[in-house]
Amino acid sequence: MTKPLNKINVITLGCSKNIVDSEVLIKQLDAGNLIVEHNSETTDAQTVIINTCGFIQDAKEESIETILRYARAREKGEIQNLYVIGCLSERYKEELKNEIPEVDRYFGVNSLEQIVKSLGIEYRRELLGERNLVTPGHYAYLKIAEGCDRKCAFCSIPFIRGKHRSRTIESLLNEAVFLAEQGVKELILISQDLSYYGLDIYREQRLKDLIDQLSEVPGIEWIRLHYLFPANFPADILPVIQNKDNICNYLDIPFQHIADPVLKAMRRGISGKETYELINRIREEVPGITLRTTLLTGYPGESEKDFAELKEFISKVRFDRLGIFTYSHEEGTYSFKHLKDDIPKEIKMERAEEIMTIQESISNKLNMEKIGNEYKVIIDRQEGEYFVGRTEFDSPEVDQEVLIKPAKGLMTAEFCNVIITGYDNFDLYGRSC
Numbered sequence: 001m002t003k004p005l006n007k008i009n010v011i012t013l014g015c016s017k018n019i020v021d022s023e024v025l026i027k028q029l030d031a032g033n034l035i036v037e038h039n040s041e042t043t044d045a046q047t048v049i050i051n052t053c054g055f056i057q058d059a060k061e062e063s064i065e066t067i068l069r070y071a072r073a074r075e076k077g078e079i080q081n082l083y084v085i086g087c088l089s090e091r092y093k094e095e096l097k098n099e100i101p102e103v104d105r106y107f108g109v110n111s112l113e114q115i116v117k118s119l120g121i122e123y124r125r126e127l128l129g130e131r132n133l134v135t136p137g138h139y140a141y142l143k144i145a146e147g148c149d150r151k152c153a154f155c156s157i158p159f160i161r162g163k164h165r166s167r168t169i170e171s172l173l174n175e176a177v178f179l180a181e182q183g184v185k186e187l188i189l190i191s192q193d194l195s196y197y198g199l200d201i202y203r204e205q206r207l208k209d210l211i212d213q214l215s216e217v218p219g220i221e222w223i224r225l226h227y228l229f230p231a232n233f234p235a236d237i238l239p240v241i242q243n244k245d246n247i248c249n250y251l252d253i254p255f256q257h258i259a260d261p262v263l264k265a266m267r268r269g270i271s272g273k274e275t276y277e278l279i280n281r282i283r284e285e286v287p288g289i290t291l292r293t294t295l296l297t298g299y300p301g302e303s304e305k306d307f308a309e310l311k312e313f314i315s316k317v318r319f320d321r322l323g324i325f326t327y328s329h330e331e332g333t334y335s336f337k338h339l340k341d342d343i344p345k346e347i348k349m350e351r352a353e354e355i356m357t358i359q360e361s362i363s364n365k366l367n368m369e370k371i372g373n374e375y376k377v378i379i380d381r382q383e384g385e386y387f388v389g390r391t392e393f394d395s396p397e398v399d400q401e402v403l404i405k406p407a408k409g410l411m412t413a414e415f416c417n418v419i420i421t422g423y424d425n426f427d428l429y430g431r432s433c
Contacts, residue, residue: 007035008119009045011070012134013063014053016190016226016397018086020143022051023131025085025112030132032121038134047081047119048073054088054160056328063088071102083107085115087160091332109161129175136380138413139186139222139396140179144172144210148192149200150229152256153267153334154299154327157192164193166201169210173217180219183413186378187214188224188395195229208236215244221415222378224395226252231269233278238285248392249286252321253278254294258313259306262299267334272309279317290393292321297355298348299327300339307351314358320366321399322359324352360425363400367423374433377402377418379410389418391428402428 008029012022022038029036037043048070052063067084074082082103089096090108097106107115116123133140147162148155176187189211191197198206214223223246228234230253241247257263258272270278282289295314297307314322326348329341377389380396386403387410394400404410404418410432422429 006033007037007043007045008047008049009037009040009043011039011048011050011066013051013066014055014059014087016141016188017143017192018051018053019134020131020141020190021086021109021112023134024128025049025051025115026132026134027127027130028112028116028124029119029121031124031127032116032119034119034121036132046079047083048079049083049085049115052084052086052088054086054091055156056325056330058328060088067096067100067103071100074102083115083118085109085111091156091160129171130178133179133182133184135396136413137183138378138380139188140184141190142172142176142179142187142214143167143190144194145191145197149196150193150269151267151334153265153339154296154330156330156333159332161192164196164200166197166199166206168201169206169213172210173213176214176217176220180217185220185413185415186222186224187220188226189214190226192227193229194225194227195232195234197234205232205234205236207234208240211237211247212240212244215240215246221246222248222392224248224250224392226395228253230255230275230278235281235285238282241289242286249289250292250393250395251282251289252292252294252395256294256296257299257302257306257310259302259309262302262306265301265335265339266296266299272313275313276317290320291317292323292395292399293319294323294325295355296325296327297351298343300335300342302327302343311355311358314355314362318362318366319359320363320393322355322362323398324355324359326352363426364423367400367428370420370423370428372420374417374419375402375430376415377404377430378415379404379412381412382406387412389416400426400428402430404430404432407432 010022012018026036053059070082073079083105084103085107089106093106113123145166147164148158149164260272375391379387379389381388389402417433418430420428420430
């Protein structure tokens with residue numbers, strides 16, 4: 001069977017920011033009367049576009065494996081055209097061209113117009129701010145800025161994505177209205193660093209003003225904040241979160257570490273003492289708030305004492321949600337240039353597993369405390385014998401879910417009230433009220 005020339009399969013790897021980039025691209029392709037699939041494993045598309053991640057080693061390996069798989073498909077004639085875009089392509093374009101020449105074109109992270117035109121369709125500037133969602137239609141990511149101005153020693157994002165570039169409040173409000181009109185009920189604000197929002201275009205932090213105005217958009221019932229840098233944290237958002245019913249009591253703040261020698265080596269711009277003070281302030285001003293964090297272990301020079309301090313930090317603070325990465329020695333970063341990757345991989349993995357064991361115990365205890373409580377839940381999907389949903393304290397893909405036995409009135413993409421009846425390590429069970 002001849003495959004349709006106008007059918008494209010877009011493959012998205014990496015973070016939620018890449019998802020938004022793919023959604024914007026798909027909107028342009030759709031406007032050009034192309035048929036577009038997303039992350040299809042079985043497709044008759046003749047053209048495949050892979051949106052890659054190049055942040056850490058594991059992500060790079062996944063991206064390269066995916067490119068090689070489709071490069072083999074192209075050699076066999078299973079597909080006709082193969083394009084690679086995104087962070088990995090931005091970072092290693094020339095190396096990839098030499099190593100995987102089967103790819104027709106490589107594009108970086110800011111090449112939307114060139115990608116569209118290379119496919120033989122018109123680039124429509126008037127569609128900026130619109131996109132075809134690949135998430136379930138009731139929630140969407142809202143990328144409020146691009147790039148990063150921070151100087152974290154381990155991070156490659158600034159030289160992949162460039163300097164921080166905030167979008168205007170007006171453009172974000174327009175996009176939020178557009179999304180709400182499409183049926184979106186939950187907005188998840190993302191960027192490399194929400195804390196920095198506004199400094200480049202307004203000469204002051206304006207996240208407070210942004211979320212205050214977004215909370216007035218009709219139809220948006222939940223607004224969730226991801227990736228707030230802890231140094232120079234915009235504390236003026238806390239009263240807004242406390243006073244606005246549709247801003248989730250949820251913050252994602254990647255603290256990375258607590259030991260001062262490691263924080264200093266990482267160039268995080270905050271001390272351990274200041275970290276504790278920030279957490280205490282947040283919890284005082286927004287009682288009951290859920291805190292999610294990301295930590296990094298195995299950083300060059302991280303001593304047993306530093307690691308013990310990190311474990312104590314986790315036990316004291318009792319984060320509601322926690323993710324852990326092991327250090328990856330990334331070319332081009334300050335750490336790569338100036339520090340030796342001196343901790344063996346096995347020790348890095350042991351430390352990460354030890355942290356997750358501590359967090360598993362904390363999560364169990366926190367979930368046990370929820371038994372008998374009633375929560376507002378959004379139903380994401382039906383899976384097997386359960387409807388699967390989330391409370392305002394849980395973000396999609398990365399946090400725990402609530403499993404609910406089918407009952408009258410339950411519908412996907414709708415809110416319902418649920419009483420928690422049970423739990424396991426990282427999920428809750430409930431019944432609808």
